[in-house]
Amino acid sequence: MTALKGREPTSDVRLPPGGRDRPRRRSTRPTTRRGPLAGVAVGGAAGRRWAQSDLRTHRGEALFLVLATAGIVASLLLATALFGYATNPWQRIFTQARGAHVWIHTVPFADTRKLARLDGVESVAGPYRTESATVAVRGSRASVELRGVSRPPSVGRPLLTAGHWPDAAEPDGVVLESSLARALLAEPGDTLTLPGTARSLTVEGIADSAEPRYSPGEQPGLVWARPSAVRAPGGQVIGLRLGDPGDTDYAVQRAVTVLGAGAVGEVSTWQQARAAAQGDNRLLGQVLGLFGLGALIAAGFAVHGAIATRIRGHLRDLSVLKAIGFTPGQVVRVFLLQHLAYALLGSVAAAVLTEALGSRIPGRLGDAVGVWQGLPGHTLALLAVPVGAVLFIGLTTGLAAWRAGRVPPVPVPRPAAPAGGGLTGLARRALGLRLPAALVLGCHKACAGRGRSLATVARLTLPLLLIVVALSAWTTIDRFHSSPERVGMPTALTVRSDGALDASAVRALLLDDHRVTGAYPGVEVAALVPGQTGTIALRGVGTRTEPYPYTLAEGRTARGPDEAVAGQGLLDLLHARVGDWVRMTVGDRPQILHIVGRSIEPQNAGRVVTTSLDTLRQNDPGLSPAFYELRLRPGAEPQRVAAALASAGRGHLDVHPVDNPADGLSPLRGVVAGLIAVLALIGLVELLTAIGGSVREGERDLLALKAIGMSPRQITAITVTATSCTALAAALAGTALGLPLARRLIDAQGSSSGIGAGVAQSPSPALLLALGAAAVLGAAALAALPAARAARRRLADTLSAVT
Template sequence: MSAVWRASYAAVRRRRLQTFVIGLVVLCSTTTTLLGLGLLTAASAPFDEAFSRHRGAHAVASFDTAKASPEQLADTARRPGVVAAAGPFGQTVLEMPEDWLWMSAGSLSVVGRADPAGPVDRIRLLEGRWATAPGEIVVNWPVDGTPGPDRLGTRLTARGAPTLTVVGFATSTSKSAGAWVSPEQMDRLAPTTAQMLYRFTDAATEQELRTGLTAATAELPAGSLTTAQSHLTLKRAFSAQADAYLPFMTLFGVLGLLVSVLIVGNVVSSAVVSGHRHVGVLKSLGYTPNQVVAVYLAMVSFPAVIGCAIGTLVGNAAAGPILKAAFSGIETGSASIGIGWWPSAVCLVGMPAMVAVAALIPASRAHRLPAAQALTAGSAPRAGRGLRLQRRLGRSRLARPVSLGLGQPTARPGRSLLTMAAIVLGVATVTLTTGLTSTMVAYGDMRTSEGATRIDIQADTSALRQDAAQPGDGQTERRLLSLPGADRVTARALTKVHLAGYTQTVFADFYRGDTRDLAAEIVKGHWPADVGEAAAGPAFLAQHGLSVGDRVTIRLNGRQAPLTIVGELMEGNAKALAADWQSLTRLDPTVRATEYTVRLAPGADARHYIESVEAADPALRPALGHSDSPATTAVVGFASVFTVLLTSAAALGVFNTVLLTVRERRRDLGMLKSIGMTPRQVMVMTVSSVAALGAIGGLVGIPLGIAAHRLVVDHVGVITFPESMKQVWHLPQLAALVLAGVTIAVLGALAPARSAARLPVSEALHNE
């Protein structure tokens, strides 16, 4: 075995460039694969782990206490299929009149629990202590971190309820409540509903959950069950944004693997072909055929292991910011977002194994090659290969260096096909990225309203309440519109409402004024323009099982209003819906606008307008608006990084091919230079040998990239693109993409071509 290692080590030292190419390609592929696997596991594993650790509820159910007694509810815990249950807990909804603890005004679901422990939904206390006496409340803090201990002691005042002091912050994996109080405090709030938390024997699908909940509540009076929240809905909400990035992350990972297989196979095949004499020498020295194969496998495994190890480190380092972008704005609760250990293990084991398998087929040629033939054959192509095409090209009007170069790929057809396949994947990657960027740019242009400057103005609602002399919303809108430079004004009121049939509260945006910009974001249906109409983004509709035409009921301040979903937005908060202001006046006419959006006329001075707003009303806080979408930034950023990685890998494959060709043709190059070929003509010939492969690769790679683009944009779950934003391909752009294949080929061939041009004639012919 030591002889195999010595020969392998000598081959690695002799073929430093090939070793470097293999290591770099494996590094790039490992990085892309690790990021794809990391996002895949982060989209589900953290939720599952946290749900299991904290005994999350498969179903959070609310019951009407006027129809079902506490004793009847407690008996449901002993029904068939129920593994564990907690409750009944008193439950009510408090109406918060203003923003509190950085949270929006509106409905707050409160549950009375004696302690955070229990057989189901164990609450994780983040800060402070549990509420044990009347007048105390523990607030659910669903995002990462806590607001800090200095926020303990904050006093919350709800409509028609006593003042409550915040004594702790906690989080629930089951999202069972927005806050918790002691049972004694809940009794004083006079709840009309009770909460039960269930874990079932079978709860992997919605059908199994419905079956389990039906069996548990079968003996209760009809109509006593008012709402039921599934843990599967929470899981979908947890991974919705990350899932939107999975299609193209997976696609880039697959492309990276294919490029690695092609280039490694090409490198090893070329090493065997160009090293016939080396194979013969090894066999003549007593190496068995299996040992010769082992030499070549060890030769590629050494850089593969190093490249894989470095790629794993790079992938883990890059995973932090990528996961942060993928889970930005998501209520992670007690789930710890991380890449996990198994993607790294899969890459560390799988990538070297893949390289070894890719090398095994060409290395088997060395196994079959007789020693005598290997010593006498040399490394030149077989006589006559490609001569017919060479003669035809020679009779053409092409310059002789170009005709000689275009005929070279036919001398090594297998090597040329592998090289062209790598270029095809590189062009497909560039095409995919170009399409994604064009789609996202079109989406961003739509959001900027034809380039008009946007001013976002926050209203200080607390100041407005303290000063009755402050103008009403209508007066504020007219004042903002009257200031120099204003073109359109839209008012928005944000509040939390209860959605009938769901335990969690949702955000409701109510709009008034000029909503043309908002209406332009509708991809299905129309913008809500009348009382009882609403619109929502694809994530909200998917997580709540809704579509355009469905009806929902929202509750606020003890009142309720039916809403019909009349439009689907291109993009929207997964926990928010939009409605017309008239719907808000039916629920709470006292709610005031929290934000105004002003579109300035073309050429208006944004800085001057902001100063005018500040001078006109101190309760308004204007700022220059930004239309950047996190999804846009993330998709374009990820795609650009992976494009650089994969096109670099494809160019390295071309580099390796041309380098081997130059080494094999040293004698031919010397003879051509001896009869008058200039260094510049040598470069032209060498570059021409792969330029044709690049052009063909461009023509083949473009349709593959277009198909991949359509696959990705149709599955970005956080955005629904209209057809106009998917049709981004135009003739000049396609022509440029064909040139991308040529560019990849030329860039890869440039360095070996310069080396060939500088080759001294005497050195090339010293053995003749």
């Protein structure tokens, strides 16, 4: 167009003889109308044809981009669903039940009526008399807290999901908290027995509660009963609903001061209940969100690289588009709209599939999607997440397409020399050593054009890095199952006695089973932290002659008197570290301990300090074991050993396996597998882009290679070697960067959850080697066919490509 603008149109006007003017004859050639929308019309039609032609040429790449976008958006939507599922159900129950922000367990004689007059206390629930007991139904047993409540309270009200509240005509009727009912498989109408007594209770209803849920061996189940059913009260409990939930710590401190530290047994707050209710769902949401965002960034870079490579390979075509009337903005819009269409198609497909089939996913993910679909912000999130993904991909596409708009309308001749320059000294020496020329030239080609090669390696490294992180998460979960003793669970069973057998008889009974290699007596009490703003678990397990096998991440084991090890959650709560002395209060007695080590503690959010039973007996010589932690021989099945011990105890022993926190993370394996598939698709798109660019860059060297006598097979090997070297460099970089990043991320998550750093496990060298080999061999296989086609091109086609 630039060359044509300076020429004037010719005219068919001729003067007749005699000089008289004759009418001008109209030209039969078509005239071009130059209206303001003429270029747009031409550009729109030609742009559609260009987009259609490009789609036919790159069908596989377009399909992979659509599938990768769909996987990314689906993972982000599932992460949003898990976050909503983790927070909103508990919040809904807490709001509907007018839950108490603080629950305080006290001794029976404490005057709890004073708490209603504290500043900031809006209303109270109770006080209610409580009794610790063990209930059994159909062979299942659980430790419970019987709470004497005559009628549903206005604060902390149980929300009935089945049955009804017992009336005066049903003195032994009770209502079970829903998590306890699920553990016992109990329904309204079932009869609960209290082992060791002649008493029985009838289940009249099941209710949801915003208080901490039942956890075997850690948190007793909650049972609401008539006051007459609480026959041996061991304490009382009162709930405080505050005007400002942010003043919870201050309210607890004031309450303990008013009642006296000796009168307070245990304190639980709404933050602890919410964290326990969220459980592993929030972690699953964080993992999905982290990998979804990482995959989205990787996909954006892959699209950017694909467009940049395509622009370098179609400079002449872009110049032709400019010459026929395309403006720079129209050229940019061709690329932008094309890839936005891919992103939009993938995002819409992900949103539709998640909405239609998400609730049918088995397990926790399906439950999360089902609950999320009924939440108020569901529609907004369903629109915002796909729109955000499309906009991000559009941004990266626009940055790359902007370069296409800058292509001049007159093609610029390609430089005579390749972008990487001549052979390096290393390459010439390698050829002098008679190494295969295809191998040497392929490695040289991968390293030539350093900026472009580094950008390709960086784009391919990102998905491989995320795959290494995902494999590390998978390996860490497997470690919890295969080697629980290395992640804070050296024992497999916890045994509690009903008191009918003395301590020596219980220990002898336990060690009589040949599958039990160690029985560590222990006791756990609630202790007030300094400042009296909450309670922690003070645990005395093992003796100095037979110490408990801690799993230490820092420091050493507790060997001497007053020495203890603590979990990460306790150290964070007390702002302490290994080597400090900490003071806590157990009842009305102070306990001062020297923290000599940090243990990996998966229970009670890490707010546990553990010492020997002998140390606790120094303050209370009459302290007897409340439970036994059992260590089993390798290969012994905890369920079978538990059944055998319960049978040997003739109903006097309550045996249950130690909870493994990885049990709640089982859905994470399927999530990790899906994310690896999405990241593999993104890596595949980047490989296809790199292969296409390498083939096009090699076209101008084709004549020279054939001139020196290289066969098509050797020329093909050059491109395959160059692509394989690029994949190998990306695999090495992804592994080198992914392993420390994965350890940091997993340890950071462990520290935030209270378990503590030191649980991260790297994938095995064989698995990492398999990942690298798959990347290199896959790259070589993908490059073989297009490289072979290019190597067999006719010389005339090659001449037209390089001119």
